[in-house]
Amino acid sequence: MSESSGNGGKWLDAHYDPVAGLFTFSPCVDLADLSGDGESRLVVGDLGSGSTGMKLKVFRGTALLSESTLLDLPAGLVAFFMDLHEPRIPAVAVASGPCVYVYKNLRPYFKFTLPGLEVNSLEQDVWQQAREGQIDPLTLKEMLESIRKKADVPLSMRSLRFLSLETDDMDDFVQLHKQQPIRRQTVITCIGTLKKSTADDDGVSCLVIGTESSDVYVLDPEAFVILSKMSLPAAPTMMDVTGQFDVEFRITVACRDGNIYVLRRELDKPKYCIKLSSHPVGLVRVGKNVMVGCTDESLQGFTQKGKKLWRTVLAAPITTMAAMDLPTRGFQAVLVGLANCEVQLYRDKNLLSTIKTPDVVTSICFGRYGREDGTLIMTTKGGGLMVKILKRTAVFDDRDGAPGPPLAQSVRLNVPKKTKLYVDQTLRERENGLAMHRAFQMDLSRMRLTAAKAYVKALESSLAPVSSSISEPLKMNAVVQGLGPSFKLTLNVQNTAACRPATNLAISFLYDEGLYRMRNPYMRIPLLVPGLVYPVETSVECTSDKGISDIIKVFVLHEGRSCPLLTAHINMPVSEGEMLN
Amino acid sequence: MGLLDKLSGWLGLKKKEVNVLCLGLDNSGKTTIINQLKPANAQAQDIVPTIGFNIEKFKNSSLSFTVFDMSGQSRYRNLWEHYYKESHAIIFVIDSGDKLRMVVAKEELDTLLSHEDIRGRKMPVLFYANKMDLRDAVSSVKVSQMLCLENIRDKPWHICASNAIRGEGLQEGLDWLQEQIAQ
């Protein structure tokens, strides 16, 4: 029970049962005061093994209080007030298959079934014929196959089942089912609640259900009749509902087409659409904004009108998301369960704290449990149940680890006042903007022309230290070493051709013989292998002691050609050696 | 305390004044316990969650108690520390049936014991492991384990199981407290 280091010092470990045998996901977990004694219970729709063992479980404190078998896999579970009776005890609605099962005092109370969908009339005719014995099962199969291929209204479950049967079983199936009318049912994919007319915590709520047939229904809490039906472009998967049915409401739905739609009162089509770059896996509303977790390991914030606010990248794929709402402290944030055994708390895009868990968390629920307002309930992949309680003294700091702009950025700089000169210049620039721009462009063009001319000249007279001739592409640079009066002159010559060696080259120097003396002003260069740098060294003696210097010109020549391949001008340094004496 | 006061104390003429702070989480039964300690004719019939705190006074053979019955609700828990200085003893009440919140009780106890107005003082602390009658209640030994009471070394402490509704176990604790204060 001692405080573990994985909580960032903010949470108390109240309970952990790694083998609680709870297999569920966030839509199937809720907290509610089911006995009206001020102590909230944990209600869980347990998926069991996926085909058996589906149960409705209720926990009180650390103990399992009750469990009852569910007939079908739960898709969602909500606790809601369905009437105004005292004591105020909420009912529990479990959505599974095409039905909503309502429990009151943990006993089955009512079952609502979604209206059947339109049945294909051709399909109906075919079964009618089968019932009257006009066609045999094989013909029935053929006809149903052809209907399935072209019909715009899909076949019923019964026909689909029939089509999947072996020939031997068909007869029995037809005998068994032919008398019953054909029905086509959709299934519920998500469920939520919407306050009817007051915003009170214990106000009567309508159920809001999303179906596989891409519809959203709002049900009256007392009579369970459909108050409103809205259509979406795709099947909804997650839903957030706010507002009041009689006043104004907003249903934010994440759909299987990877978009998020916002439904409003008195509109039967979505009002806004948020297009996501990857599929949503979590949808939580925080205040007026919607936070969406996506399969590309990102968390994104949107306004309720669908404007994107921010996006952060997470360390691992998201497993589940839930809101953390603590009205007594005015604190709202979102909890994100990650596949790397972490649960991270985000306020907007800022990471506030991280909880390390012993197993991957599959469902998160935050709220009042027992008598504690800030309780975090998590179930894990291995079926564990974990309860943590927020410390009374815990404070979440926005700057907690999240790198943001440095504080200095918001310090105002002491910008000096505008001077008269500045104002005059600005005025001048404003008035003569066009002329100034023209003058500038003109000068720019001139400069470019001059540069181009100089370049052409250099190329023509091979003045450049790089030879572009196709037969002998060469490069050269020169280094002068020494203080004087004798200098060492090193010329690094490189053949830049891809594979052809350069032969029959020579170097000669041109200099003022009154100033310099050179040991051998004409040198032959050996064969140049492509790519290698050949240093050619010679020494220069400065004969003057007047402290003047001059240029030495270097030419790389090709035997039998009068025009040099390259030219380089070496600015000789002033000889300091003589002056030192 | 003047010599005269002491003398009258010894002679039993003037009773010794003791301030007792009654702490613990909300719904642990603090008010119910204090109500039981009052004389029968002064007891309240129904008990509601305390808002802020209540002050109760009562006497026994040698002591005159002033009990601060604090509210245990989390939003009022920050009031507790304002009364640490004047108090001579602490009664800490635990709901033995609330296993989930044992960590919260421990957290509040640890904060209390490390507070600067409590830390170095040798004041007695009495623990009531209350609601022993509940079916899923844990024993007082288990409560003292869960709260790590063995770590309290600088103060005399005592834990007893109680049922505040029927008044069981309360006197034992009070006798211990009286003994400690008399020393």
Ligand SMILES: Nc1nc2c(ncn2[C@@H]2O[C@H](COP(=O)(O)OP(=O)(O)OP(=O)(O)O)[C@@H](O)[C@H]2O)c(=O)[nH]1
């Ligand atoms: N079963 C049982 N119930 C008890 C016992 N002691 C108190 N209660 C009940 O627990 C509830 C809370 O008791 P209170 O005395 O108001 O608790 P408190 O600690 O004063 O609570 P706050 O004032 O909110 O801090 C009441 O309904 C009591 O009847 C007990 O020993 N056994």
Ligand SMILES: [Mg+2]
């Ligand atoms: Mg009280």
